[in-house]
Amino acid sequence: MNARELIAALVEDWCSWDIPVAPQPVHADLGAFDPERLDSGAHSDYAEQLARAAERTGVDESILTGVGMVTAPDTGDRFPLVLIVSEFGFLGGSIGRVAGTRVVAALQRATARGLPVLALPASGGTRMQEGTPAFLQMAAITAAVNAHKAAGLPYLAYLRHPTTGGVLASWGSLGHVVWGAPGALIGFLGPKVATTLRGEAFPPGVQQAENLYRHGVLDGVVDVDDLPARVARLLAVWRAEADPLEVPRSWARTSGHPENAWSAVQQSRKPDRPGLDWMLDAVPFAPIVDHGPVQVALVQLGGHAVVMVGTDGPTQRAGEAIDVAALRAARRGIALAAELQLPLLTVIDTHGAQLSVRAEEEGLAAEIAHCLSDFLAAPVPTVSVLTGAGAGGAALALFPADLVIATSDGWLAPLPPEGSAALVYGDPGRAPDLAQAQHIWAVDLHRAGLVDILATGRAQILDYVVEYLDPGPRPRPERRSNR
Secondary structure, eight states, rough: OOOOHHHHOOOOEEOOOOOOTTTTTTTGGGGGGGGGGGGGGGGHHHHHHHHHHHHHSSOOOOEEEEEEEEEHHHHOOOOEEEEEEEEEGGGOBBBBBBHHHHHHHHHHHHHHTOOOEEEOOOOOOOBBOOOOHHTTHHHHHHHHHHHHHHHTTTEEEEOOOOOEEHHHHTGGOSSSSEOOOTOOOOSSSSSHEEEEEESSOOOOTTTBBHHHHHHSSSSSEEEEHHHHHHHHHHHHHHOOOOOOOOOTTTTTTTTOOOOSSSHHHHHHTTTTTTHHHHHHHTTTTTEOOOSSEEHHHHHETTTTTEEEEEEHHHHHHHOOBOOOOHHHHHHHHHHHHHHHHHEEEEEEESBBBBSSSHHHHHHHHHHHHHHHHHHHHOSOOOEEEEEEEEEEHHHHOOOOSEEEEEEEOOBOOOHHHHHHHHHHHGGGGGGHHHHHHHHHHHHHHHHHHHHEESSSSSHHHHHHHHHHHOOOOOOOOHHHHTT
């Protein structure tokens, strides 16, 4: 699918923003590197290459930009969306100074108009015929992306086949959400460069979109036919225009109230406890990181768009503990809230982070420290919800918010009680005694003022969050640090 076909598949009412490239001297009116100044005989035919590429593809450069309307298939809602689309048929989608200038201009125009952007690169990277002046366009484009995100506007990326080199290492990877096309080759080194510089090709499948999704590099592998729905869903939640869901009052209540700290611990370990679905099934949401022990989503609560970062109990019970990659996902969610200038909601239910040689070597403790630091410093209103277990640093890193809510079967402790009992008494069997003595139970934390609201059920939690957000609260960093 070429660039024009892709645009037609994604949006309606397309309006191009591109200034036509002037005839020879090539690109001089846009201040681009004049190919006639290249000294190398190997590139002396660059002007002819440009002319042939334009004749073959019907476009005047490797980038097309403009604005159209993306439609949600299920509701018919329409949202304005700026597209930045590579034409791979034009010199491999490479970025020279004219193409780079075009990308920057589109981003700046989108920022000035308050419009979201979807970048759809398919590129080998820098245009080698122009060399370093073209290479530096990646920095200029990245600066424009930064300015767009600093304005609190969504920047989304859909990596097509192939996306490599400097494009992947700059604006292709900076999306608030980064999707990949099925089967797309996505990698820092393209196959020819990898073979030349490494002496051998990468093993098959390493640079394939599906493999990168499994490793957390991509947020999803999405067929182009499904892309408009994904984008429209995210924009509807971001604008808080999604249709609200009706939450029954009996929905997802806690399964009985524990009598003490140890019974709360036992209740939190039941294998049938709900995961993050208890919230995501009840509110409009758009997934950002939708797999693993820490997940991130854009959710709509009342009339508010909110970034949710949550630990998923069922995923952890299935054997996938919170590791360095999961904590990086949490930090990414915190950064997303800051960039989009949206409230941040954390949901905590974890029996602890990964205990392994790998975790030690990858710096798990340092990642917990950075996550906690980022959360405390988040420049947006924060709410944390303790819905069950809160063991160790992975729980602490998401706990000290402006407003802390807990269910009556929640608990927060430096270690699982058996570990603490082994340290204090030399006997893990005394965990019930230590759980009481350490004041880990949410009920006790509420009495001590360390938890602000004690909720009797999960449906009630959403009411409390919306009630808190309605007046437009300001961040309270002093409250976070004094828990």
